[in-house]
Amino acid sequence: MKITVVTAEAESRRRPRPLNDALQVLDTxxxxxxxxxxxEGIVGRGTISFGRLDRGxxxxxxLVEEILAPAIIGDDPALIRAIRDKLWRLTDYHGTAGLALLGIAGIDIALWDLLGRATGQPVWRLLGAQRDRVxxxxxxxWSNYDLTELQRICARAIEVGFRGVKMKVGAATLAEDVARIRATRAAIGDEPLLMVDANQVFGRAEALRRGRVYEELGCYWFEEPLRADDTAGLAALADALTIPIASGENNYGKRQFLPLFEGRAVDIVQPDLRRAGGVTECLEIGLLADAFNIPYASHGGGVHLHILAALPNALFLESGLATDGTAPGLIDGAYRLPEEPGFGGGG
Ligand SMILES: [Mg+2]
Known part of the structure; x- marks a missing residue:
């Protein structure tokens, strides 16, 4: 079997209501x-989503159609790692991390989908599963919700069966963070997990000061307390606090993850399917993390369900509520693995 055509279609629309974290406004x-x-007429699909940059x-x-695609026409689509290697080398001169890696990730996702469809199997089965639900x-x-809306939506997420909720922190003052965390806890009750996410907004001293308070309030993990590339700062923070430090959604490729593991800079690793480089790269990052006894919680859901199914150290899939306030497919706080070939309707 040979690859004959690779196409990429773009769509972009303004969000009717933007979402805010401590640093960014997701308006698209x-x-x-x-x-x-x-x-042979078999088709695989991979989607790379954007929350900002309407022209992104x-x-x-x-980039995909003009630079990446011509390099893989005629290749055997089952040689997924060989194709990844070729595309890394092709993009090396202008920088593989960043947009180029998002394109490589999209092709990688499409190739796994294609392999699943060619064999009639869901991708998790091709990867070798560890579990049947995640x-x-x-x-x-989100930061732009007032206390009432924050309480309502977090309570709803627990009501539909999620095991925990995550909220943004990094408000202008610690007092505001504390008020929001207390309000959320009051809304969801004592049992569900409550994760906090600072989206890289703090410097080292402020992350330590606030982290001690999040810890005292019983938060389950402290996500992206510092810049994603401040490995030494993350390691010092992880050492100073007992609340687990989670990071990884802004790291690109497995070689950016290795120092996080070697330096014990994260207690929980959170690769993003797009920025990490696709299914193959996330799988390898996960297995590398497992060798360091570091749990893996995905940044985002969708295709990541298949990767988490295959990882011995899978902790959580990140998900959310549909626009109508439901969570289709969630049973007892977990998603079952789909039986459709490839990634099913998704990807
Ligand atoms: Mg995050």
Whole structure:
């Protein structure tokens, strides 16, 4: 079987209501949809989503169609790691991390989907599964919600069965963070987990000061307390606090993850499917983390369900509520693995 056509379609639209974290305003909902077709007519699809940069999907689509795609026409789509290696080398001169790696990730996702469809199997089965369901929590507590809305949406996430909720922290004052955490805890009750996410906003001293308070309030993990590349700072923080430090959604490729593990800079690793480099790269990062006894909690859901199914150290899938306030497919706080070939309807 040979790859004959690779296409990329871009779409982008303004969010009717932007979402805020401590650093960013997510004002756009966009996607670059990559399709790989073979001489046998089998098709695989991979989607790279965007939360900002309204022209981002179109720029990525050009990069995929004009730079990455021509390099893999005629290749055997089952040689997924060989294709990854070729595309790394192709993009090395202008920088593989960043948008190029998002394109490589989209092709990698499409190739796994294609392999699943070619064999009639869901991807988790091709990866070799460790479990038949994956526990999930809901990221629902955005910074732009007032206390009433924060309480309502977090309570709803627990009501539909999530094992915990995540909320943004890093407000202008610690007192405001504390008020929001206390309000959320009051809304969800004592049992569910409550994760806090600072989205890289703090410096080292402030992360330590606030981390001690989050710890005292019983938060389950402290996510992205510092810049993603401050490995030494993360390691010092992880050493000073008992609340687990979670990070990884802004690291690119497994070689950026190795120092996090070697330096004990994260207690929980959170690769993003797009920025980490796709299914193959996330799987390898997860297995590397497992050798360091570090649990893996995905940044984002979707395709990541299949990767978490295959990882011995899987902790949680990050998910959320649908626009109608439900969580389709969530049973007893976990998602079952799908039986459709490839990634099913997703990818
Ligand atoms: Mg985060």
């Amino acid at each position: 909902s966009g996607a670059c949809r990559i399709t790989v077709t073979t001489d 999907p179109a720029v990525l689509a050009s 526990p999930a929590y809901a990221m629902v507590g």
